[in-house]
Amino acid sequence: MRTDWFATREVEPGIHLIAEPVHVNSYLVVGQRRAILIDSGLGIANIREVVEALTPLETMVVNTHYHFDHSGGNHLFEKIAIQEAGVASLGSEVPVEVFELYLAYTRDMLEHFEAYRWLDELFFHHLTEEMTPRPLPPDFRPEAWRVVPTVPTQGLAEGDVLDVGGRRLRVLHTPGHTQDCICLLDEDNGVLFGGDTINTGPIYAQLEDSDVKAFALSTRRLAEEVGDVRVVYVQHFTRYAPDATLIGEIAEGFEAVVAGDVTWRPAKDCLGFDVREACFARFSIFVASDEGEPLRLSGAQ
Numbered sequence: 001m002r003t004d005w006f007a008t009r010e011v012e013p014g015i016h017l018i019a020e021p022v023h024v025n026s027y028l029v030v031g032q033r034r035a036i037l038i039d040s041g042l043g044i045a046n047i048r049e050v051v052e053a054l055t056p057l058e059t060m061v062v063n064t065h066y067h068f069d070h071s072g073g074n075h076l077f078e079k080i081a082i083q084e085a086g087v088a089s090l091g092s093e094v095p096v097e098v099f100e101l102y103l104a105y106t107r108d109m110l111e112h113f114e115a116y117r118w119l120d121e122l123f124f125h126h127l128t129e130e131m132t133p134r135p136l137p138p139d140f141r142p143e144a145w146r147v148v149p150t151v152p153t154q155g156l157a158e159g160d161v162l163d164v165g166g167r168r169l170r171v172l173h174t175p176g177h178t179q180d181c182i183c184l185l186d187e188d189n190g191v192l193f194g195g196d197t198i199n200t201g202p203i204y205a206q207l208e209d210s211d212v213k214a215f216a217l218s219t220r221r222l223a224e225e226v227g228d229v230r231v232v233y234v235q236h237f238t239r240y241a242p243d244a245t246l247i248g249e250i251a252e253g254f255e256a257v258v259a260g261d262v263t264w265r266p267a268k269d270c271l272g273f274d275v276r277e278a279c280f281a282r283f284s285i286f287v288a289s290d291e292g293e294p295l296r297l298s299g300a301q
Contacts, residue, residue, distance in 0.1 A: 008130070019131075020044065020045075024069045031165035036061075039071070041073050064183070068098060068099075068147045071147060075148035085179045099142075106136070113133055159171060177204055191233065197222070208296050227244075
């Protein structure tokens with residue numbers, strides 16, 4: 001299914017990708033009794049309409065963490081869950097500058113996309129519907145774009161189990177990107193939802209509340225505890241379903257960063273801030289630049 005902004009695909013029975021290509025990937029997990037929307041996206045378009053077209057079941061949002069690109073559609077739903085450390089940030093205002101900087105990034109990406117599409121059609125044949133960015137929706141008002149602060153109806157803790165009927169998701173608290181980051185493990189079906197802990201592009205460890213050492217511990221824990229996972233569904237980038245061996249690669253990458261055994265190169269994040277990047281075979285890691293401070297993504301202290 002395609003809308004002006006979203007693209008969806010049933011990636012396996014009971015799991016739908018709801019992509020805002022190439023910005024963020026949300027996932028709708030449909031059980032026998034209810035559904036869970038893992039992250040609610042940017043809030044640029046109405047994700048609830050997409051969910052309702054896919055399932056008539058009552059749907060609860062589960063945020064993998066509080067950031068604006070994962071919680072933008074929260075206000076469209078009655079039930080919201082987030083790890084306990086993210087409750088205050090989810091209820092606070094996001095600085096206006098964040099939206100201005102992200103829109104500048106989006107426009108720059110769209111400006112250069114046609115050249116990429118031409119190269120892809122000529123040589124690579126990589127793009128699919130859920131990997132192809134589209135213009136901002138015609139009814140979208142950039143100057144009015146904000147994420148509505150929300151109050152969760154449920155706080156999540158390590159080991160909590162979310163049962164939708166015929167499918168159970170276990171909460172794994174994986175701090176590093178933020179203190180409230182979680183992954184969700186569907187052990188019976190060999191699926192891990194990686195949040196912003198496991199990703200296939202730059203992994204953001206440069207933010208004001210990121211912790212590289214905690215990231216290393218969290219990813220090593222995942223590598224050791226979820227060995228039977230067959231696929232990881234990640235929240236960003238176009239390679240959204242890597243095999244589980246990526247988890248161990250990322251753990252080794254963070255351990256190398258902590259040990260100081262990496263080579264850095266200068267880069268910029270999606271808000272245009274200077275960062276240092278360590279590159280690995282299937283991902284990279286961003287840490288803070290030696291110059292300047294990153295912008296806060298929440299007004300909560």
